[in-house]
Amino acid sequence: MAYxxxxxxxxxxxxxxxxxxxxxxxxxxxxxxxxxxxVSRGVGAAVADKKLIDHAVDEMTMITGQKAVATxxxxxxxxxxxxxxxxxxxxxxxxxxxxYEFLDRLVTTALPRVRDFQGIRATGFDGRGNYSxxxxxxxxFPEINIDKINRINGMDITFVTSAETDKEAKSxxxxxxxxxKKN
Numbered sequence: 001m002a003y004x005x006x007x008x009x010x011x012x013x014x015x016x017x018x019x020x021x022x023x024x025x026x027x028x029x030x031x032x033x034x035x036x037x038x039v040s041r042g043v044g045a046a047v048a049d050k051k052l053i054d055h056a057v058d059e060m061t062m063i064t065g066q067k068a069v070a071t072x073x074x075x076x077x078x079x080x081x082x083x084x085x086x087x088x089x090x091x092x093x094x095x096x097x098x099x100y101e102f103l104d105r106l107v108t109t110a111l112p113r114v115r116d117f118q119g120i121r122a123t124g125f126d127g128r129g130n131y132s133x134x135x136x137x138x139x140x141f142p143e144i145n146i147d148k149i150n151r152i153n154g155m156d157i158t159f160v161t162s163a164e165t166d167k168e169a170k171s172x173x174x175x176x177x178x179x180x181k182k183n
Contacts (some may be wrong), residue, residue: 005100007176015175022171032129032163032172037099039064040071040091041138042082043154055150056090062143063093068092105141106157107177113140119181122170129163131173132156 016031025031043056054072060068071089073082082088094102111117113137124132136154139146159178163169174180 001079001139003097005097005104007100007104008097008103011100013177015172019168019171020177023168032161034087034096034099034172034176035160035162037094038091038101038158038160039094039102040089041153041154042089043153044088050087052092052151053087056084056153059138059144059149060090060092060155061096063138063141064092064098066092066098071077086154103176107179108115110135110140113142119179122180125166125169127166129161129165130179131159131161131169155175 001111011033012049016028019025019031020028021117034114041060042054043052045050053112057068068090069092070087071083071091073086076082076084083084111120114137120133126132134156135153137152138144139149139152159169159173161172163172
């Protein structure tokens, strides 16, 4: 039997019927689904030290389980001593089983390790059913060895869904286990 991620299985078995009940979809294909998760990090100090990009790419690869790519600048900015084509960050786009595995690890192990964690804010929706979340420290992920990091950096995590509205997207992400703050 082939391996299926726990959240993917739960989505097919429980979440689809729950969302259909809540929003009254006529067809199963109308139910919103998680398309991809984009994990990105800007490394502004990489203008002076090129090794910081390599560290960021390695950490993102360890956290997500998929090879990260360096992002490059699109234009010159003299105030930041930045040239077009210089590496200034790292990103990973997760889809399929890796996406569900990462979401599972984020919800069950990483977010509970945040100090004084009360839940994530529900204000990160963009109006089109996508949600963005910022993490201030990469050390909340158990894959990162705290002795081997050279500096503590944050990262942005964006959940791209097929939902039409923010309300549908919030219901989907809540069902998938994201712990939103209670208002």
